[in-house]
Amino acid sequence: MAWYDNAAAPWNFVSRKLITARMITMWIWLAILMLGGLAAALITGAALLLLVPAVALVLGGWGSWLIVRQVTAHAWAEDEEDLLVRRGRMFRSVTVVPYGRMQFVDVKAGPIERALGIAKVQLHTASPGTDASISGVPASEADRLRDRLTTRGEARLAGL
C-alpha cells in the first residue's frame, strides 16, 4: 500500500547531513555510557558490567539504522496553498499546513548543525498540535524557505 504522495509539488528530501548530525549526538551519549561501563568493569572486576558497553553498542547499531531510515523518509513539499511535511517510516505522518494559517516561522541550528551547515525550520500555527518542523534543511535553503513561507503566509493570511 502506497503511502501519501498526493502533493502536486515535488517532494524535497532533507539533507543527508542530518544523518551525521543525529549520529554524532547519539554516539556521544552512547560513548559516555560505554566508557562508564568499561571503567566500572575494570575497577570492580565484575565481568557482568561488560554487558553495559555491549548493550550500548547494539543499541547504537539499531539507532544508526533507525536514523538513516528516518532521515531518508523526511521530506517536504511546497504546494500552491499548503506546506506538506512527511516524516517517519515505522510511525509515519504527513502534516498539511496552509500558508494562510502560519503565525510565524522559526529557523534553529545547534552547534553540530551549524558546523554541518544545516538548520531546522519550524512553522507555528495557532494550534499547539501542528507538528510542522523540517529538520536538516541546508542552511542557505533554510533562510530562503523561511522567506518564501513568510511571503506566502502574508499573501494568504486568513486570521484564525
Add this chain to the structure above:
Amino acid sequence: MTDTTTGYVYRAPREWTRLHPVTPLLGGWVFLGLLLAYWIHNQLPAWVDGDNDNFEFFDRFPFLWLVLAAFLAFAVTIGVSFWQWRRTEYRIGDDAVYLRQGIVTRQQRQARLDRLQAVDVVQPLLARLFGFAAINVQVAGGQKSGVELKFLRLGDAEALRNEILVLAAGVKEEKATGDDAAGTEAPGAPATAPDATTADTTASSGIRSHLAERAGAMSNPEAILTGKERVRTAVAAAEEREVYTVPIGRLLGSIALSGATLTLLSLPFIGLVAFFVFRVDVVAAVGAAIGTSLVAIVTAAAGLLGFFWTRLNGGFGFTAGISADGLRLRHGLTETRRQTVPPGRVQAIRLYQPFLWRGQDWWRITINVAGYGEDQESVSVLHPVATREEALRAVWLVLPDLGDPDPYGTLGHALHGHGADGGFTTSPASARRVDPFQWRFRGVRATDRALLIRRGRWERELFVVPHERTQSLGLTQGPIRRALGLANVVVHSTQGPVTPVAAHLAVDDAMALLDAQAARAREGRRRQTAEQWMSAVGLEEGDAHG
C-alpha cells in the same frame, strides 16, 4: 458628572485611568479564611484528627499569635494590593485595549481588537456581593496575551464590554477622543434613540448611529443591576435573544448521573462486599487507611467534591443567547461569568454523551475558543447538559449554516447513527482488531461547511469543525495500523478541550479525506468572515443613511 437620580453615562476611558479604588479590598481575605479554618479545627473534638500530625505545626503556637500573624499578613496583602492598584492603569484605543501595571517591573500590554476572541465579565463572589466585576479581554496569540481589568463597577464593566465589542466589530467612531460628546451631554441624558439621532447631526457616523439602531431596539438598555446606581452606557448592549437555559433540576440530574457519583455510591457497597464476602474488618481497615494516609484520602475527597462543585458552579443558571455581538453565555452560582464570543470565534465543537446520560439523551458540549487556552474547564462550555433538541440548537448557534440540505437528519446520524447511514465514511472491518467495540460507530462526514467526526458505542462523541477554522491537518500511522491498512486523520484546532481525531480509517479513505479536507479548508478560508464582523455584513453603509 454623577447625578444620583438619573444615573450617569459611562464612557470607556481614552486616557490612562485607574481601576476602581475598591480593587485592593477585594483580595487578601484568604488569610482571614485560614484563621477561620484554624479556629474551626480547634473547636472540633479531638477524635476527628486523632493523632495525625498535620496540624501539629499550628498547635505549637498560641492562638493569639496566630491571630496577630493572620492580621499582619492580611494588612500586608491589602497594602501591596493597594500599591499595585496605584500602578495599574488602562485605556481604550480604537485598535486596542491597553493595560500597564507592575510595581518592580513595569509591564505594558495591549490587546489588539482585531485579534479579539472573546470578552468576559466575571464576578467572583466577593465582588459580586458588592456589585463589582472584572473584564477579561481574550485575544489570539499565545498564553497570557489577554488583558484582565479588575475591578470595575458592574455597570461600568458591562458598558466597557459593549464599547470594546463595538470597536472590535469594526464600527469605528469618527472622533475617538475629540470633544467627548458623551461627557457634555451626560447628566440626565440617557443614550436612548431620540438623543442619539440628534447626536447624529453633529457626529454623524460610527458608534453613534450604530447606537441609535441598538438603542431603538432596547428602550432602556442598561439601567443596571448594582441597585445603588443606575448607570447608562454610551453604547447599549446588543439586543440579545435567549436560545436556551439549563433548568436546575436537569443540571443536578446530570451531576447525579456522573462517574464521580457512581464512585462515591459504590464505596459503601465495596465496604459491605469486603465485610461479608471477604471477611475483612472494614472499620479497622478504614481506620488504618485514614491513619496512614489521611492526606491522600482528603485529596481524593477534595477531588471528587471539586468535580461536583465545578459542574454545579459552572452550569448553574446556564443561559445562552445570540446577539449582534455574537454568542452570549451566562452562568455561575457563586462566581458568575458572562461571556461574549463574537461570530466566527468558535474553532471546534465537541458533543459528548457519557454512558449514564444515554437514557436521557443528554449531551455536554464544549468548544475551542483561541483566547481561552488553558483556562478551559470553566469557560469552554457551550452547554453543560443539553437535551438532543438543545444540542442541535447549540450547534446551530455556532454554525447557523451547516452546509447540508438536511442538517437535523445529518446531525441525527452523527449523534446516534452507526455504519454508513447518512453518508458517513466508516472504519473498515479490519479495524475490529484494534477497536473491537466501536469500529462500526466511527464515522467521518464533511458537509459544505464543516467536518463531522463521530465515535463511541456506549459513550458517544461528536466533533464538529468548521472548514474555515481548520488550522492544519495530519495523517498518522503506526506499524499496527499499517499492517491492518488503517490510518488516523487529525484535525489541528487551537488550544482547548476539543481535539478532533478521525481514527482507524482505511488508508485510502484517510488519504482522500486529507486531500479533500485541505481543499475544503482552502475554500473555507476564502469565504471566511472578516475579523471585524460588523464591517463584513456592511452594517456601516446601512447606518450612514439611517
